[in-house]
Amino acid sequence: MSTEFIIAAIVTIVGLTTPILLAALGELVVEKAGVLNLGVEGMMLMGAICGFGVTVSTFNPWLGILGAAAGGALSSMLFAVLVLELNSNQVATGLALTIFGTGLSSLIGLSYTGFIAPVFGSVFPASLANDAYLKVIFGYSPIVYFALIMVPVVAWFLKSTRSGMILRAVGENDLSAHSIGYSVKGVRYAAIAFGGAMAGIGGAYFSMVITPMWAEKMTAGRGWIALALVVFAGWRAGRLLVGAYFFGILMALELYAKASGFSFLPSQFWAAMPYLMTVIALSVISMRDRSGGNAPACLGKPFLPST
Amino acid sequence: MGTEATARLELKSITKRFPGVLANDQVSFSVQPGEIHALLGENGAGKSTLVKMIYGIMQPDGGEIRWNGERIVVAHPKAARKLGIGMVFQHFSLFEAMTVLENIALGMDAKIPARELEARIKEVMTQYGLKLEPHRIVSTLSVGERQRIEIVRALLLNPKLLIMDEPTSVLTPQEVEQLFVVLRQLASEGCSILYISHKLHEIKALCHTATILRGGKLVDTCNPSVETSRSMAEKMIGGNLKTIEKAEGRTVGREKLIVNRLNMPARSHFGVSLKDITFTVREGEIFGIAGVAGNGQNALLLALSGETLTDDPGAITVDGAQLGRLTAKQRRLAGVSSVPEERNGHAAVPEFTLADNSVLTARDRLGMVKGGLIDHKAARTYAGEVISTFAVKALGPGSTAGSLSGGNLQKYIMGREIMQNPAVLVVSQPTWGVDAGAAAAIHQALVDLAAAGSAIVVISQDLDELLSLCDTLAVINEGRLSPSMKVADADIEEIGLLMGGVHGDPAATANLHPEPVHAHQA
Structure with a gap:
């Protein structure tokens, strides 16, 4: 195996991992606050089209990223209002958000079909970013570094800050948090908006970095992998990083199988692997720990204070 | 007790309405500094609603709350704690997956560094003889230890008034005695205590004054040391207390x-x-x-x-x-x-009707299932019999189990089993x-x-x-x-x-x- 091959593999894996890592980090915070938002896929698509749209309109990918975050966050607010104000079922509302996001992003995307945006690539000098070896460190879009930095930031926020502790408390026992005097709804709105923004940036990675153009349903189900990843990681940010790269490697194997004719198994099998692994990982975890381990106790339950 | 003029807490004509119920109707009483004041009443008498208003979880619809003589509005629990009102809940408001220290920190409004907080916790624990390990996860603690977290959390705020909601229902007689020692020590230091309970001998042993509520109204304020348990119980239920009638000379068989x-x-x-x-x-x-x-x-x-x-x-x-x-x-x-x-979720399915709940345990003994199909008529008839025989307050066999109060559902469940002989x-x-x-x-x-x-x-x-x-x-x-x-x-x-x-x-x-x-x- 040549060094070039290993570098190419790493670059591919990092690219495949970044969107699911971003979306999963956002969903981790949402779920730690006790809310199950199954609309990740829809929010990623909204982020993808908003990021792309802003980039081709302003020729500024940094504004594009802000647009992607805003698109994801705004669409998540629709979910937040239904779930927090009207106490609608979180599972059904999340699924609806995915369907809605898929449809609305396609509608907005009609006017952007055929456009090509500049790739939001490395911002390091070309001598570093395009170097045959150094590109393994410097050759990525700023979104990649942002995702990696957010792992310890989210972990530190949840574990060591007072706000993070309050957020966990809200997810653990919403009624108690309310009776102590914390704003359960306020915390959850903020968490859902953060989750939406992160999913939006994750989605924008597809339309701004991987293929700098818009295509319907271009996130191809990665939102669902992000959701499974949160459970797979046992609601811990550090394990989320490991899990995301594990799935990234599986997805890279599919590409490799297709491209190289490495074919003792059909490439469809490799394509199915991440999803199959999701099922297996979830089964193994639930068998090992029936109580759900680290799962927030109020996950998915509506908040109904007595007042 | 001290003079009426400087009551620590005074309630004047507090009224609170819920849809269809008057939870508190013109309730007035006062608590003096250093007084242990019992709030006595049956379930649904309005005790919890009343203290929730004192602690700022709910707002009264009418009347006023005075604190050291001044009229106040307790907008939220944070405001209550700022005044010096602490509360220990009946159902602990604890976060199971978090540590003792985190649980206490969550109850503190001021941001205190973890190390300083730990030192203060240790101080309070030695002062009152309450033992706790700050880094244990709450889910591994016993019920008595969990209550200690709540008490320490309240005491860290140096409360002037401590509200205890049915604190002894989960403790052994010895643990109750230890708790009383802590409460008496607090009272001797000038802290007022509002003690909610329906255990009359505890109130006689601990409290200086008792306010009795029934159906949201104040029935009496009395001195528990001169009352008997029976007289207080009768004020609480508003009638004669029935003694269990056991047949004379009953013998047990084989x-x-x-x-x-x-x-x-x-x-x-x-x-x-x-x-x-x-x-x-x-x-x-x-x-x-x-x-x-x-x-x-x-x-x-x-x-x-x-x-x-x-x-x-x-x-x-x-x-x-x-x-x-x-x-x-x-x-x-x-x-x-x-x-x-x-009751809800084990003995009965809260979303099911009473009739369907009777099918769950009586289907075989009373033949409510024929050829794999439920005989709804038989189930409804049986549920109706249970409701009338056991005086269950329910609209009928079609009410859901979850819509009944705890006592009524328990009567229904007991009746459902007993009537199967x-x-x-x-x-x-x-x-x-x-x-x-x-x-x-x-x-x-x-x-x-x-x-x-x-x-x-x-x-x-x-x-x-x-x-x-x-x-x-x-x-x-x-x-x-x-x-x-x-x-x-x-x-x-x-x-x-x-x-x-x-x-x-x-x-x-x-x-x-x-x-x-x-x-x-x-």
Whole structure:
């Protein structure tokens, strides 16, 4: 195996991992606050089209990223209002958000079909970013570094800050948090908006970095992998990083199988692997720990204070 | 107590309405500095609503709250704590997956560095003799330790008024005594205490003044040391307290339920294993099992009801028939009925109607299922009979179980089992959270069922209940059952020690083995 091959593999894996890592980090915070938002896929698509749209309109990918975050966050607010104000079922509302996001992003995307945006690539000098070896460190879009930095930031926020502790408390026992005097709804709105923004940036990675153009349903189900990843990681940010790269490697194997004719198994099998692994990982975890381990106790339950 | 003019807390004509209910109707009373003031009343009398308004969780619709003479509005709990009002909830507002330290920090409004907070916690713990390990995860703690977290959390704020909502319902008699020492020390330092309870002997032992609520209205403010438990109870329920009527000269018959060396491994590492449980219940006998929660009561109920099976089929026999390997359904057919502690979700499905809930346990004994189809008419008729016989306050057999109050649902569940005339009835916490009127009705129904020849096992944490209801008593501690003792010559001190796991002189308990009991109780 040549060094070039290993570098190419790493670059591919990092690219495949970044969107699911971003979306999963956002969903981790949402779920730690006790809310199950199954609309990740829809929010990623909204982020993808908003990021792309802003980039081709302003020729500024940094504004594009802000647009992607805003698109994801705004669409998540629709979910937040239904779930927090009207106490609608979180599972059904999340699924609806995915369907809605898929449809609305396609509608907005009609006017952007055929456009090509500049790739939001490395911002390091070309001598570093395009170097045959150094590109393994410097050759990525700023979104990649942002995702990696957010792992310890989210972990530190949840574990060591007072706000993070309050957020966990809200997810653990919403009624108690309310009776102590914390704003359960306020915390959850903020968490859902953060989750939406992160999913939006994750989605924008597809339309701004991987293929700098818009295509319907271009996130191809990665939102669902992000959701499974949160459970797979046992609601811990550090394990989320490991899990995301594990799935990234599986997805890279599919590409490799297709491209190289490495074919003792059909490439469809490799394509199915991440999803199959999701099922297996979830089964193994639930068998090992029936109580759900680290799962927030109020996950998915509506908040109904007595007042 | 001090002069009326400088009351620490004064309520004037507090009124609170909920849709369809007047929860508090013009309630006025005051609490002096250093006074331990009892708030007494049945479930639904409005005690909890009242203190929630004092603590800022709810807002009154009318009336005023005065704090040290000044009129105030307590907008939210944070404002209450700022004034110096602390509260220890009945259902602990704790976060199970978090540490003791994090739980306490969450209750503090000021941002205190973790290390400083830990030092202050240690200070409060030594001052009041409350033991806690700050870095333990709450889910690994006992109920008594969890309560200590709540108390420490409240004490860290140097409260001027501490509200305690039914604090002793989960404690052993010895733990209650320790709690009282802390509360008396606090009161002597000038802290006022508002103590909510319906345990009258505790109020007599602890409180300086008692305010009694009934149906949202203030009935009386009295001095518990001059009142009797009975007089306060009658003010609380607004009528004469019914004494359980037991037939004179009642004798118990032959041995019915025999549990012989019942062993059961723990279901999870938080659970308790049962070790060599042995006891006998005769026809017409009510057998009580006392003990502090979490000592194997749930495991024992599940083993008797058939939700978990024993390895040895002969560990449980009724009239000589071995039941150990029979399922819950087969045991019901054999005449063994049971009522678990948890009403909603275990004994009944809250979303189901009362009629459908009756199908769940009575379908086989009363033939409510024919050819695989539910006979809804039979179910509704039976549910209607239970409702009228047991005076259940419900709109009818079509009401959902979840819409009933705790006491009414418990009456319904007890009625549903009793009217199937079980040969053996096992009940856990029959009157937990049930008001005095409903409790008396449930007790009377159990006594009547026993008089008709059934063998009854009552598992309860309420020692007073067991002493007034049962013929024979044993104490469960860490999955072991003490030898049986006749209630007539039981020693409360000894039972309290058994509950705490201190096993007395074996010679003294050896002569307490079961014998035919002839109970004559007042």
